[in-house]
Amino acid sequence: PLLRYADILLMYAETQNYLHGPNDAAKAALKQVRDRAGIGAMPIAAANKEEFLETIMQERKWELGDELLVRGDLIRMNLIEKEVRQAQQDIKDLSDRTGKYADVPALRIVKLQMSSCEYGEKALTVPYIEISDPAEITKLTAMKNASTASNRNKHNQAVKEVLAAHGITPSDSEVWYTVNMFQAWTSTYNKNSRRCAGYSPAAITALNIGSTVYTKPLASSENNGAYPDWVAGEYGIYHGFVKNKTEICPFAGKSAGHPLIDNPNLTQHPAYK
Structure with missing residues (x-):
């Protein structure tokens, strides 16, 4: 050691x-x-x-x-209960955009990264800028749909103008597109934005994570005033945690005769999925 x-x-x-x-x-x-x-x-x-x-x-x-x-x-x-409870409250405050998260911008312009996740790639450091200027927000949220090339071109031009105002001039090979971080991956706005970025029809909604996350918005305001389930429900952060009692882990896959199977006082903790 x-x-x-x-x-x-x-x-x-x-x-x-x-x-x-x-x-x-x-x-x-x-x-x-x-x-x-x-x-x-x-x-x-x-x-x-x-x-x-x-x-x-x-x-x-x-x-x-x-x-x-x-x-x-x-x-x-x-200190673990204090940390767990603070983390639970933080994600709720972020959902409500209150407290220290009150000024977190919802809108980002993100650079499209075609990552193959090879060793050494900066796969998690996707370049982006946050948009907080009301005029820029209005310009970037004016897109009603992306069903026509004309609408897509208008939105892409708005993206370029905002990028230019922030000192960024994309090369011809670069693609930047807008994302509302408080809406679901599958929200109308986010899907339209990916259409503008040239995503294929199948890729517009495809994402290899659970549907509980990417079809539910982060913002409570986007979820009829309630926290989405992945924030505070059955699948929420640290669901099932009990002070001085809980160790969230699966039972071993043992056959009959093993104490984890035969002991009637033991049941799988509901927080383990």
Whole structure:
């Protein structure tokens, strides 16, 4: 087993905090990690044990986020329920576009990427710009349909004009098209936009993810005022989570005679699909 020195320093800060609160030794260990990361001047939130513990947890997320430790850290620190409930509320706030998500633009112009998902491709870094100017929004949402070449050309010209206003001049081989991030993948507007981008008829609605997601909008305003099921329903984020009780995982596929099968007190957790 390998332990990174940053991990050891953060564990030391955590244990000092449990024993003595956010003392100088705990803060110094945390600062060593931040110094190496180039953010040593960042103030350390440490008004009490609880605040400093969350400060350490945030540092572990930054420092060890790709090392599969955060979930175990949250359980050990008894912070996992707080994180789960905050994540559930965040996705609802995003759906309502309230709080810190109140100003999130709904409209984006996205560059079409013909990715084959080969190793090394930046498949998840699709270039886009967000549109928040009311005049530009009006220009880009004026499209009523894309059934004719004339309508498609008008919309594509509007896209080019908005891109130009943002300092982008697409090459002849580039295709940019609009997406409403708060509507479903299969909304009329999004389908028409993909028609304008030259998607084939089959590809306009095809997407290899569950229909619960791509046929339901993110915005509650687009869903008759209710949260879509994938936000807060049976398929919603962390559905079925119970504090101090839940470990969401499948039962092993065992035959009769195995305790997971024969124990009448065990049932599969409903959150596991």
